[in-house]
Amino acid sequence: MSKETVLYVVIALLVGILGTVLVTGVANKQKTAPPAAGIPAGGGSPVDYQQRITEAEKIVAADPKNLQAWVQLGNDYFDTDQAKKAIDAYGKALELDPNNANVLTDQGIMFKRVGWFDRAIANFEKAQQLDPKHLQSLYNLGVIYMADLKQPAKAVKYWERYLELDPMSPNSQQIRLMLDEAKGMGQSSPPQGNVFSK
Structure with missing residues (x-):
């Protein structure tokens, strides 16, 4: 295996690991908001998630305009890897508040998870239009x-913008590493084969 191929494999692993860490942070950050009435706050075991999902489903059935319950339901589906249900719950939340950059981003992550990259990009770009510092x-x-x-x-374009907005946080250090790797990849031709496959 050539040094270049090894480098690409290492890059792919790093991006995957960092992506999981940072992407998961969106759902966790939103959980700091006050829970909807009747929904227990905080994380927990799968049993807790199922109880929370059941409660949130009851709340939205009785009050379909309860934005916080839809967001919480989407977050719990997100955290339990139920991407299509999360997409639907976030969609209901976005019907009530179409300008919520956090919900757009979380739904975009779920679109990405199911392979709907165009829809994910559209959500992320709309979140950027609504909040250019998101x-x-x-x-x-x-x-x-x-x-x-x-x-x-x-x-590179997006990560450079990220660093303009947040040059000093611990996340920015990780972004710098990924940015350097992305710039390096853009300067050389990629190896044959799909080194980023799952």
Whole structure:
């Protein structure tokens, strides 16, 4: 195996690991908001998630305009890897509040998870239009272009913007590493084969 191939494999692993860590942070950050009435706050075991999902489903059945319950339901589906249900719950939340950059980003992550990259990009870009300083959507635009669409030059654009907005946080250090790797990939031709396959 050539040094270049090994480098690409290492890059793919790093992007995957960092993507999981940072992407998961969106759902966790939203959980700091006060829970909807009747929904227990905080994380927990799968039993807790199922209880929370059941409660949230009851709340939205009785009150379909309860934005916080839809968001919480989407977050719990997100955290339990039920992507299509999360997409639907976030969709209901977005019907009530179409300008919520966090919900757009979380739904975009779920679109990405099921392979709907165009829809994910559209959500992340809309989140950026609504809030040009929304770091999570910038990060995810970089990830989708780097890891999923194999377009490192586009990833560079988004990650450079991220660093303009947040040059000093611990996340920015990780973004710098991924940015350097993306720039390196853009300067050399990729190896034959799909080194980013799952």
